[in-house]
Amino acid sequence: MNEWFKKTLTQIKTLWGKWTPIQKGILAAVIVAAVVIIVLLASWSAKPSLVPLIDTPVTDATVRERIVLRLNEENVKATVSQSGIISVNDEQTARRMRAILLREDLIPQNTDPWALFDVERWTRTDFERNIDVRRAVIEEVRKHIKALDDVDDASVVVNLPEDKLFQADQNPVTASVILYPKPGSDISTNRKKIEGIQKLLKYAVEGLTDDNITIADNSGNILNDFAGLKDFDRLSIIEKQQKIIAKLETQYEIKILNILQKTYGTDRVRDLSIKIDMDMSEKTAETVEYLPFQLRADNPETPYDESEVRASVTRSSETATTTYQGTGFNPEGPAGVEGQTAPSYKDTSNLTGLSTQSIVKTNEEIGSRRTSEIVSPEMGRRTVSVNIDGQWRKKKDANGNLVIKDGQIEREYIPIPDDELQKATQAVQAAIGYSALRNDSVSVLNIQFDRLAEFEKEDNAYFRSVQRQRILLISLAGLALLLLIFIVYRIVSREIERRKRLREEELLRQHQLEREKALWEAEQAGMEVSMSVEEMKRRELLENVINNAREHPEDVALLLRTWLMEE
Secondary structure (H helix, E strand, O other): OHHHHHHHHHHHHHHHHHOOHHHHHHHHHHHHHHHHHHHHHHHHHHOOOOEEOOOOOOOOHHHHHHHHHHHHHOOOOOEEOOOOOEEEOOHHHHHHHHHHHHHOOOOOOOOOOOOOOOOOOOOOOHHHHHHHHHHHHHHHHHHHHHOOOOEEEEEEEEEOOOOOOOHHHOOOEEEEEEEEEOOOOOOOOOHHHHHHHHHHHHHHOOOEEEEEEEEEEOOOOEOOOOOOOHHHHHHHHHHHHHHHHHHHHHHHHHHHHHHHHHHHOOOOEEEEEEEEEEEOOOEEEEEEEEEOEEEEOOOOOOOOOOOEEEOOEEEEEEEEEEEEEEEOOOOOOOOOOOOOOOHHHHOOOOOEEEEEEEEEEEEEEOEEEEEEEEEOOEEEEEEEEEEEOOEEEEOEOOOOOEOEEOOEEOEEEEOOOHHHHHHHHHHHHHHHOOOHHHOOEEEEEOOOOOOHHHHHHHHHHHHHHHHHHHHHHHHHHHHHHHHHHHHHHHHHHHHHHHHHHHHHHHHHHHHHHHHHHHHHHHHHOOOOOOOOHHHHHHHHHHHHHHHHHHHOHHHHHHHHHHHHHHO
């Protein structure tokens, strides 16, 4: 094998040497092109395939932007082609997002989100095709439901009855779903999610209605019984209303505390209690107002009122006048029977009279305004109570020192004046929008707080600081005394050393004088004086010591002390 490899390598080298530079360049270009093609094929094959979210293109730009925005909220990367087809990375993500888009009504109306089995065979019957359609619908619905984040598994059964001749004999399409929620999921109590699954079934199966859909959990509880969820919905609404009231009370509380604490301080404003009554019921009110006509408006630049107002305007009028003149006739009954007319009226009968009747009818028009409004919620009574503490001042004597009584600092309490409390009340009323018509109540009180524990801590801290000051003063005094003793000791010791040094210098000087005197006497006597090397060194050393003693007396004293200790 090695010989063959060596032989092949030798042949390649021989051929390479025989080739011209042009041939070598062509071979290199072919190799580079092959490498580039292999890299491109590898990158293209490694590129993930995209799955269309909706088979049909979404041509409406607004709907397409809403779908893409919803995908971005779910952190799903989507690609939109030039034709309008939205694609995602994998099939599982596509199923999950289809379920979410169906639940939130983001699927276009002309879009069929379900993919059925498309199998063409010559031997297949209509019955088999119907079975395939049914299985396809059930499987797709189950996959879409399982793609939801709140569902661990799902079981779907769809009953598609046979077509009948008469509509009255036609059985309805029914569907039942059993959900297996994930731990911690709220799908069993979330009505919106259940309605999304129910809507998904309606889109998937033709002819399926809400009444024929049953959705249950693994415990057998019916989840789409929305009539039975009315009490739960009512409790949810009440809970939301209570949160709204609590949020509003918190806003007013922060506003009031900011006003009072900026003036009186954080520690002096406490015990703030606020209660807001709100009518959350929905009310419809219709109001009819009859208004006069304003013929001329008031000129605001003049000091007097120039407006002209009329209560009504005449639309039409009718006048009728009737005049009668002649004798009156009073019948008295059948002939031969005496009438029953009173004698006083008989005297006035057969007299000529004149009667005039006038009738005037006038139709007046008045202005009216009809208002129809729905009120919900309506703000009710507001009750605020807050307590502000007075001021505590520490008593001091004539020298400016704190007054200590019974082991405690004596303090004086200064209450808040009534006029200042009234101003604080007005500030709180302005903050909450006080209205006497709502029977609002605002109470700003001055109640003394219990500050015994706080004062005890302050007193202990004060006494500890006083004690520390005393200890510090005593320590400083002791340190000053020690420093004074040390200074005196140093002065005395330096004086003793100085005297000792002077005495030693005097002894050395006397020895030197005696030695010089002896040498001088010997020279005078004509004696030959010979000095050894050691004596010369000793003399030089002695001279150096004398010179150093004059220049640096302290160092020389230390050196002499060392020599004496060694001896």
